[in-house]
Amino acid sequence: MTDRLSARAFLALVADEDTFRELPYPERKSEPDGPLGWQGYDASRARAAERTGEQESVVCGTASVAGTPAVLIAFEFGFLGGSLGERTGDRLESAYIHAREHRLPVVPLVATGGSRMQEGMLALTQLQRVARQSALTREAGLPQIAVVRDPTTGGGWATLGAGADVILALPGAQVGFAGSRVRPPDADPTAYTAEAQVAAGSADAVVETAELRTTLGTWLRLLTSPAAGAPVPAALGAGDLPATGWQAVQRARSPERPRAQAYLDAYFTRRTAISGDRCGGTDPDGMLCGFGEHEGRTVAYAAQTGTATRPAGYRAAARLIRLADRLGIPVLTLVDTPGAANDAEAERQGAGAAIAEVFGAVAAARTPVTTLVVGEGGSGGALALAAPGNTYATPDSYFSVIAPEMAAAILKRPPTRVEDTADELRIRPQDLVELGVVRGVVRPVPPRPPVPPSPPISPPPPG
Known part of the structure; x- marks a missing residue:
């Protein structure tokens, strides 16, 4: 199982040094114990804030990753299990809008247990907001590269994770639509891992934490530096044409x-x-x-x-x-x-x-x-x-x-x-x-003829 780093610790792992700049967040009027009046919800959020130093379950900003600028969205699992609520949706929507306005790729660093039950269906509908923002970003021709951490389950996996263009996963991370508390009791736990998702074609690669910045930077550079066309490769085999x-x-x-x-x-x-x-x-x-x-x-x-x-x-x-x-x-x-x-x-x-x-x-x-x-x-x-x-x-x-x-x-x-x-x-x-x-x-490229050695330089005549 991978270590559950905080959102800011994970951002420091991925972003180039001193390049992360947090985005301003939309303000939302806070109702007592949330939109459902769920008793004790305010107290739960206060404890989560004190424990993590965050006011919500995502931290959004811009940074360079191995030299390529991007919008980074880091989940804080310590804040109510990285769950999505209305204010989470506000932050995510704002981050995607910023990415489109500034023509930046989006990199969700996902670690979430799903939607926030204390906000009921209003929390679940944030997935629709995220899906809409992801679709608009896709239409704008901007890449989305997700890094799925431990755990990535529920709607967070089904939108920000599995909905990305390229999906990288950390070794041993729990990844799947069904979280550990809701899946069937006889379910094979190995099916809900990063490695299993790659084997099933649902993710692209498992990447070691130490290699993540380099790998992510390579992907960002490749997906934002298109060539004008694809030249035809030279043939590598036979040069003569078949007789029959x-x-x-x-x-x-x-x-x-x-x-x-x-x-x-x-x-x-x-x-x-x-x-x-x-x-x-x-x-x-x-x-x-x-x-x-x-x-x-x-x-x-x-x-x-x-x-x-x-x-x-x-x-x-x-x-x-x-x-x-x-x-x-x-x-x-x-x-x-x-x-x-x-x-x-x-x-x-x-x-x-x-x-x-x-x-x-x-x-x-x-x-x-x-x-x-x-x-x-x-x-x-x-x-x-x-x-x-x-x-x-x-x-x-x-x-x-x-x-x-x-x-x-x-x-x-x-x-x-x-x-x-x-x-x-x-x-x-x-x-x-x-x-x-x-x-x-297309024929093979002929080998270059050897360059003849330069003649020796004769010493000047005496006198």
């Missing part, structure tokens, strides 16, 4: 061919990954998504890894493309899959709907999308990730309406006709250029 369609297939399927990881390593100087589809799934072996720095500016990426892409992978890619589009960040997609996963479990997980999400996200994107086919381009599961009119191919790739073996089987041809079928499908990179399916074939 079947040779193109064999090259693309070769275990020696460079995969997505190699392309991302060569393209980005640094990068950070998003994880999960926010629907309970991840596909770490089939789809890599995130944001990286290319030539000093940010490019988003969604890259297939050469395996059959699963529904969670497609949904994660759609999430990535929609987020990049909102923030004005260009997108690079790498196509490399024999096709979408088509087993029974993939169908139960909504394969068709997940692929449709990617088609829709690419089609609707206003930010530039650039695609490079680096290996197998297997049918609609590959095409979903390809940018119409801005797709390129490497010499060791192919793109096909269906795999040649399946095409031959559908056409009732014997296995001996597979190679002929591959030629007839015209799936080589050069065929795709002629057909207008891709814009061009």
Whole structure:
């Protein structure tokens, strides 16, 4: 379990030294024992204030995080369990408005047990206020990066936490909609942890406390420094074009061919990954998504890894493309899959709907999308990730309406006709250029010739 630092101690952990400036808070007329007249509520608030030194459960202000300015919202769990009431809602709304007026990203540092029961439904409706402010900030094209601490439960998780664009979690933190006092008595407690939320695709990463400022600063810098476009990567494999369609297939399927990881390593100087589809799934072996720095500016990426892409992978890619589009960040997609996963479990997980999400996200994107086919381009599961009119191919790739073996089987041809079928499908990179399916074939960058050594300098003649 993580240490429960106070709001100001956590702000000091995250913000650059001497940069935090607390925002002014709206004033609200205080009614005796709150809006419901809950007996003893005033006394509870007074004890919480004396214990924590705070007047409410959130502290809001501006600060730099590893050099990038942001609005920080820190929850004080010691003040009535970090619960949300009307005055909490006032502070949160004011912080979001300030962020939009000054074009700053928002970073909620969440530690809350939910809504304040002493204010009844008026407390619960603060979640609607928060959701509205978050939506307006999203529409304004400003990123929201949540850090979920221990504990993050109830409406605070369902709005400020899970509603953020990127979610970082502290190790061992209790994270879940149901708090420990309301969940079923036989519930598995390990399901309500930061680690479980990352594994289920509901959060992006678990970050050690000592690394939080650096990690958060990297995210803030990446999400606020978009490039103008995503240049096409250079090819990393073969430089010559395949002679036949079947040779193109064999090259693309070769275990020696460079995969997505190699392309991302060569393209980005640094990068950070998003994880999960926010629907309970991840596909770490089939789809890599995130944001990286290319030539000093940010490019988003969604890259297939050469395996059959699963529904969670497609949904994660759609999430990535929609987020990049909102923030004005260009997108690079790498196509490399024999096709979408088509087993029974993939169908139960909504394969068709997940692929449709990617088609829709690419089609609707206003930010530039650039695609490079680096290996197998297997049918609609590959095409979903390809940018119409801005797709390129490497010499060791192919793109096909269906795999040649399946095409031959559908056409009732014997296995001996597979190679002929591959030629007839015209799936080589050069065929795709002629057909207008891709814009061009990208070649490897030739190595620079060695620089000859400078001739030795002769000493001047004597006299």
